[in-house]
Amino acid sequence: MMAEDWMALKLNTERNVMMKRARTARLIVICGYVLMILAFTMVIVFPCFGVPFRHLTNLTDRNKPLPLQTYYFYDTDKSPHFEFTFVIQAITIFLAAITYTSVDGFLGLTVLHICGQLENFRYRLVNLVSCKNFDNALRNNVIAHQRLIRFANKIEDIFALMMLGLVFYFGIVFCLYGFLLLIIISDSEINSVAISRMFYVMLGVTTLLVHTFLYCGAGELITEQTPHISYGKWLLVKFAQILLSSRICYSEQKFPWPQQDLTSRFCSIRVRVSVIIV
DSSP: HHHHHHSSSOOHHHHHHHHHHHHHHHHHHHHHHHHOOOOIIIIIIHTTTTTSSSSOOOOTTOSOOOOOOOOOOOOOSSSHHHHHHHHHHHHHHHHHHHHHHHHHHHHHHHHHHHHHHHHHHHHHHHHHHSSSHHHHHHHHHHHHHHHHHHHHHHHHHHHHHHHHHHHHHHHHHHHHHHHHHHHHTOSSOSSSSHHHHHHHHHHHHHHHHHHHHHHHHHHHHHHHHHHHTTTHHHHSSSSHHHHOHHHHHHHHHHOOOOOOOOHHHHHHHHHHHHHHHO
16 A cells, blocks of 8 residues: 555645655654664674673673573583674574564554555545535545555554553563663672663663554554544535535445544554553
8 A cells, every 4th residue: 555655646745745754754763773773782792892781690691791691501601602602692683673673663654654644635635625526536535535444454453462562571671671770780899881781771671662652652643633634624614515415325335334534443553552551
């Protein structure tokens, strides 16, 4: 649908709206990747120069600390084993960061694209009163309306369960990071390394928080657009003409979807977000 919307003929005003939303989505993606690059640098690059940022313990960390803290069934201090394990963990962390950021960036892109289409749809409804062929223009708007609803349903089905798991995941990781931060603060040897570790924990929490609340902002952006469509001036101006038009009956028979506005379809995102967070 997104490719079709960009390739379709449109007015300059509609194109400017889509470009504005696309630039906002690009900025969100850039910010997400910048955060991930900073986290990757602190986890992978700095330890190569002997500056580890994570909290080191005597239980699982050996003489040569690795990016991921876990139990190893072989000696990682030996030269071939250490380099091989370090490279594997670096590649794994890099792919995980790219996947995590790309999924959230794609959600932001689709939501902002829907917001742009809703804004263009609102402008078309306002200009509907000045159309010479009112029935044909109304039929095209009904088709566009149902197309937006189907696209929104697909996006909601894809990201609803993912968001639920993300909220639980963020809660668990937030508690673990908070416990780690308390350990670092209560350490008797507070020095520059401890401050760098605190910065590492704060960066990790900030990254998770930004990616999590991106889903909340997605619902808010859509709910801000829907009231303009539901309570537009065109309803008052052409309400009588719509009721008397026989084309409406034809459109309803040809497109037998439930008669509901976009608000009822998109509000479930906001309701689910509110219920999950509370």
